[in-house]
Amino acid sequence: MAPYFPLYVLRSDGKAEVLTKARKKELNVPTDDQLSTRPDGKGNVDYFKELESGDAKEVDWRRKLGGMLIGEVGGQTHAGSNYILAALPENYRLYERVKSNSAGSETTDAYLYGHPHGRKKRYRSPGDFFPHLLWLATDESADADNCSCKFCAPDDIQVFEKPDKPKPPEPVKKPESPMRKDSLLPKLPAVGTKPMVVIPQRSISQDKGITATKPPASKPLSAAPLPIPIARQAGPPPLTPTQLAPAKCFEQDQDSQWNKYLFRPGELAWFNRGNAWGLCLILKRTLTRDDHNNERAKYHVQPLSHPSHHPSTRIIESEDGLRPWLAWSPPAPTHAGLASAGPILTYNTIDWKAVASGRFGQGDAEVDGSIFAAKAVDDSLTLFEPLANNTVTTGERIYNGLYLGGEKIWTGEPVRLRVGSGQDIMVVHSIIERLKPGSTSTSSASILLVGDIYKFSTLQLQPGVEPPDNRHLPMRLRQDMEYRNRATIPIKRTLSYWKLAQAQTRVPITDVKGRWYESSTLLPILKGPADFSRDLQRGEVGDAGQWMNARGDCNVTAGNNALRVGTRHVDRLEAFGKSIPAGTRISRGLDGPPEDQAFPDVQVATAAGQGPGEPMQGVDDGKAEVKGVSDGDIAQFMDLDRMEEGYM
Secondary structure, three states: OOOEEEEEEOOOOOOOEEEOOOOOEEEOOOOHHHHOOOOOOOOOEEEEEEOOOOOHHHHHHHHHHHHHHHHHHOHHHHOOOEEEEOOOOOOOEEEEEEEEOOOOOEEEEEEEEOOOOOOOOOEOOHHHHHHHHHHHHHOOOOOHHHOOOOOOOOOOOOOOOOOOOOOOOOOOOOOOOOOOHHHHOOOOOOOOOOOOEEOOOOOOOOOOOOOOOOOOOOOOOOOOOOOOOOOOOOOOOOOOOOOOOOOOOHHHHHHOOOOOOOOOOOOEEEEEOOOOEEEEEEEEEEEEEOOOOOEEEEEEEEEOOOOOOOOOOEEEOOHHHEEEHHHOEOOOOOOHHHHHHHHHOOOOOOOHHHHHHOOOOOOOHHHHHHHHHHHHHHOEEEEEEEEEEEOOOOOEEEEEEEEEOOEEEEOOOEEEEOOOOOOOEEEEEEEEEEOOOOOOOOOOOEEEEEEEEEEEEEEEOOOOOOOOOOOOOOHHHHHHHHHHHHHHHHHHOEEEEEEEEEEEEEEEHHHEEEEOOOHHHHHHHHHOHHHHHHHHHOOOOOOHHHHOOOOOHHHOEOOEOOOOOOEEOOOHHHHHHHHOOOOOOOOOHHHOOHHHHOOOOOOEOOOOOOOOOOOOOOOEOOOOOOOOOOOOOHHHHOOHHHHHHOOO
16 A cells, blocks of 8 residues: 655644533533434434544545645645645544434444534535645634635625615635645744644554655745744743644654553553552553443553563553553562662572572562562663764764653653652653763763753633643643643632743753653542542542652662662663563554554453552552562462551
């Protein structure tokens, strides 16, 4: 199949909620009655269902829209190549109407919801929506009067006047595409311009049947600058957030979406073994649908162990069966000899055959192997996807991602910081490896993150008082904050937002706690549905980061609390070493070959005995002293049913 190259539309007017004429809010989607699949008295069914990203019909819409858009603005430079929208504009959602009767015949039609005029203004085809998409992609003024779609500029608008009045002159018809086409080119904008579409130099495989290759080279067109706005007041200019760059691969794009995947291939995580918790490496992931047709993530994991024995891989059917590595602290080893040795022993220095023979006392070698392996991974770092090599001029290399400890971090997403209030975050824009002057060795290089630092801020809800609208925040940050505000505004009468504190700041990786997680996604898992629902009713949705440890905490001892940069590894598998079987592969997901996405038929880790938000016995939740047991009985060491006996 011919390759498809992604187009990114960086602006959207889509609304998830709209105000009715009665000034009441309603969701901008089909009604509950329209979503109901119940048949009528004659057995006929007529309902709407949402088409998720990746559905064949949804992909077809994005292919057609991408082809029309590049045909309109791409010119001869991109002629002959296939293009696809990387995603529908934000808050635009595709639904399919399904009609069937008792005889078994069925018809389907697709409708695109999200227009700011409400659910009745829905588009019925890609061609129907394209004039609006073209306006979004090219009109830098964001003036809806310039849009020629049937909802923004309906043909049936008429002028009514009294018979004795002369007719007013006919208005001059506006051009359908008033803005320059060069704003779509993948180059730095001229002064004052804000291109809304980006054609990246690197392509993305948009679905399993599309291969990715390098797009044809293009010659940038010149861009005429717009007038520079005049400052209205004296003094230092206000902080300006850095514009987010588009995703450079499909997996990065997947991880930038809210409520999509909580865990990532290559990450260290806790997994539910049934009546116990263990430590594992995430190998691959996919999306499935449950009995209610709800989308959910499924994971393939490899449990960690000592070098002489490796358990079989597991399939985790729900994210409830996993926890982030930093959600809990590892317990003390089960073998008394290992527990008393202190930090001098590491996974690679321990004589595991001696452990198995009982020379270190009674215990479980598999459990202790996983604990020491996880601590070694927490101390590791691996850079991936190099973007630029400027070692000759600046001594720096730039990367798209970083495995830091147990987690995978991309550019364009937020991380938690140690500096500031302890709750500050940074939106990472660059990951830089800086070589020492006169050296070409990466072992002595320093790793820096460059980005914008934000502080969590709250305003009392008052008429006319609103926080700044920062469209350069990642989607996950914005949608999570909207979720939290919907809970707090009616009860607390407060409005929260992320306030820009510093722009384009450099921090060493020792100042990074780890990934930032959405409260709306992680807290229901850590707290349990009942407790989280109770907090929602009280308007209390805190920061998930308060429930998390920081990278490096598990390796800090009483006599040495210095934070290490960590051990650098060439690739991610090297960081796990012999704690996983030889030949283990970490999936590249949609950026890899098709076999990377296939799930083997292996044992499923059930959720039997799992208590919501409870760690394994001896695991610290970040708020209590670690109290591991060392009697060697894995049933007691990792038994969830004995949580109430005081091992928390």
